[in-house]
Amino acid sequence: MTLRSTFVSAGALAAALLAATPAFAAGTTAGSSINNTATLNYSVGGVAQTAVSSNTATFVVDRKISMTLTEPGNATTSVSPGAVNQVTTFLLTNTSNAALDFGLALAQPAGGTAAHGGTDNFDVTVPTFWINTGPSVGSATYDPANSTPVTYIDELAADATKYIFVLATVPITRVSGDVAGVTLTAQARASGTAGTQGAVVTETAGANTAAMDTVFADAAGATDAARDGQISARDDYTVSAATLTITKTSKVISDPQNGTTNPKLIPGAVVEYCIQVANAAGGATAQAPSVSDVVPAQTTYDATFGIKLNGTVTAGVCNADGTTGGTYTAGTTTVSGTLSDVAAGATRTLYFRATIN
CATH class of the missing domain: 2.60.40 (Immunoglobulin-like)
Known part of the structure; x- marks a missing residue:
């Protein structure tokens, strides 16, 4: 009698099973059962006999x-x-x-x-x-x-x-x-x-x-x-914050006696107020800063000159390069205006004029 046997390897069976299982980077899904059955083939007198199967070996994939x-x-x-x-x-x-x-x-x-x-x-x-x-x-x-x-x-x-x-x-x-x-x-x-x-x-x-x-x-x-x-x-x-400072200055423009030549601050003199809004370097842009200022009771707002916005400053002195805008509220004698965004290191101005009573 001749005995010849063939075993299907556990590795081959596992590979076949894994091919039908979703492939994840971390490996086979936790909780999956991996089953493995061996098969024995043999002959007697040169005649192939009925194959014999082993029991099924089973284990559960652990969770990683x-x-x-x-x-x-x-x-x-x-x-x-x-x-x-x-x-x-x-x-x-x-x-x-x-x-x-x-x-x-x-x-x-x-x-x-x-x-x-x-x-x-x-x-x-x-x-x-x-x-x-x-x-x-x-x-x-x-x-x-x-x-x-x-x-x-x-x-x-x-x-x-x-x-x-x-x-x-x-x-x-x-x-x-x-x-x-x-x-x-x-x-x-x-x-x-x-x-x-x-x-x-x-x-x-x-x-x-x-x-x-x-x-x-x-x-x-x-x-x-x-x-x-x-x-x-x-x-x-x-x-990143805006670091704003606000500075208000005034200068005499003219007076009734001297006109614009060496004017003095006497009744009837025209005074220009300039409000400077400066943003320190290295910060964030200040968006649409709004400025308001109450005109002093001893003066009268100059509606003819109006309000000028978004001017520039040279050596701390306001330049006459603003554009007309803003609002004057007579009931509260308040000048107000919204400036353009002030980037870090930049300055914007609001200026207006008033007459000394």
């Missing part, structure tokens, strides 16, 4: 927990004092071999070097987490019209990504150069029920079990350690 959290763009968020809904952006990628929920937490350091330089010296207020929805799903740009607030990331599939937008308010008292650092942490949680945050995932202790075990494989984040089931990343807000 890993994820990344990055800050797209790698730049600070420039903000103005008092600004609301200021955005920092993070990108969460689930590199696990299973869908997961992710709890979200934001920390603000007390001092120290911020993510993009400078020293953290204040905290933003009322921070909230948002994700884009509808047509803006997957966009790296926050879309207020298509977004929703969240407290955790729900049912993030293996290999899937989610942009997380942190919105916060900047205190009105902050000045140029102030920096607020923020640290976002995403904590791996069990998935399963959409709309419900799962429990914090824990790593399986001890030897491998027949069930789906859990292994932490995440790298260290900005403030967390490797293999701790969470990931963190840092970003910051840097204040």
Whole structure:
């Protein structure tokens, strides 16, 4: 009798099974069962006999927990004092071999070097987490019209990504150069029920079990350690403010006795008031600054000359290059006007004339 046997290798069978399983970067989906059956072929007296199959060897693929959290763009968020809904952006990628929920937490350091330089010296207020929805799903740009607030990331599939937008308010008292650092942490949680945050995932202790075990494989984040089931990343807000000064000067233009030649400040003299609005270098542009000034009771506003806006200054002296605009309110004897935007290092003026009573 001749005995001849052929075995189908476990590796070949596993490869065939994997070919029918979705391929994820982190490997076969956690909880999958991998089944393996061997086949024995033989002959007796040169006659092929009925093949014999082995029992089926089965094991369950364990869950590997890993994820990344990055800050797209790698730049600070420039903000103005008092600004609301200021955005920092993070990108969460689930590199696990299973869908997961992710709890979200934001920390603000007390001092120290911020993510993009400078020293953290204040905290933003009322921070909230948002994700884009509808047509803006997957966009790296926050879309207020298509977004929703969240407290955790729900049912993030293996290999899937989610942009997380942190919105916060900047205190009105902050000045140029102030920096607020923020640290976002995403904590791996069990998935399963959409709309419900799962429990914090824990790593399986001890030897491998027949069930789906859990292994932490995440790298260290900005403030967390490797293999701790969470990931963190840092970003910051840097204040860019306009630093405005306002200066008012006056000069005599003419008087009834001397005209415009060496005029003196006597009754009937015409006085020109100039209000200078200057923005210090290195700050943000001051947009549409509005100026108001009450004409002194001892003088009468010169309606014929009117109000001139957006003039320039040379060596601290106003130039007569403004354009007519502004408003005079007789009831309150108030001169007012809105200037053009004042860029850093620039000066704009409002000037008018009055006659001494």
